[in-house]
Amino acid sequence: MKDMRPAGRMWHLYKMGGITPALTSMFDVQSAQQMAFMRSMMKEQRKNSLYDIPLDTVELVVFDLETTGFSPYNGDEIISVGAVAVNGDAIMEDQSFYSLVNPKRLIPEQVIELTGITNEMVDQAPDLYQGLRAFLEFVQQKVLVAHGTGHDKHFLNSALWKTSKVSLSHRMIDTMMIGKWLNPKLGKYDLDTLLQLYGIDISLRHHALEDALMTAKLWSSYMNEIRSRDIHSLGDLYTHLGNH
Structure with missing residues (x-):
């Protein structure tokens, strides 16, 4: 039977x-x-082997999410996605992505105050699947970069499973991890601290596209230090970060 x-x-x-x-x-x-x-x-x-790609020519998408809270598994949702393409250390500001996402729930007041995103603004925005699809079509097969990737990866995986019963398979690089490796005695590794350390102007924080652009500038600033440590390929970088 x-x-x-x-x-x-x-x-x-x-x-x-x-x-x-x-x-x-x-x-x-x-x-x-x-x-x-x-x-x-x-x-x-999953078909792509990226380890041998030189860091000078690797195609990346630096991205950021704004969300209703910290836990996608307890009902929190994505409310905006911002991203910018980067080739090596060159930021392609003309190749950027931004979308609001309708969370299908009320946005908490503290999140409205932090992000400036209101319930009225997301009411007619794309739903989760539409926003996620548009973002992934922008990303294509490129490596993803974010600051503190744990938060963003949890939300992307939750969204992919909720809409499509599939998990994220893109390679990811965490600029926070690189910051800890390059500056082991700094103590704090939040985005604001590292932006200040590298002399990067802080513009509009907690806006997904603006945060993605600032994180891209942080990545670009890291590159000379990374090269100076005889790390020239994506595989070299992953191996070195895995050992720290």
């Missing part, structure tokens, strides 16, 4: 016709198409 519980039925349908028909049978057509698109994108990303 075939196991017709959801997981068993899914496996049976997959064996009969592949992932897309299986998804379509288990979910509505729109949801199945969304999930198939995200799965395809993550599959393509």
Whole structure:
């Protein structure tokens, strides 16, 4: 007898016709198409071997998220995404991305005060899937960079699983980790402290695109120090950070 519980039925349908028909049978057509698109994108990303790419030519997307709180697994949601492309240490300010995201819940007052994003502003914004898809289409297969990647990775993984039942497969670099490695005696490694250390003007904080641009400038400032330590490829950098 075939196991017709959801997981068993899914496996049976997959064996009969592949992932897309299986998804379509288990979910509505729109949801199945969304999930198939995200799965395809993550599959393509896993094919790429990035370790040998020279840091001078690596294609990156530096990004930032604004959210309703700190825990995507306790109901907090993304409310904006900002990103900018970087090639090596060159910031491509003409290649940037910004979108509000409708969290489908009220934004706490303290978050409104911090970010300037109001409930009225997100009311007509793209939903989570639309915002996430637009962001990933901007990213393509590039390496992701953020300051304190744990927070952002948790929210991206939660969003991908919620919308598409898939996990993020992009490589990530954490500018906070690099800051700790390059400046082990600094003590504080928040974005403001490191921006001040490297003489980078602090503009509008807690705006996803502005924070992404400042983080990109921080990455660019790191590059000379990284090269001086005989680290010239993405693989070298990952290996060195893994040892610290």
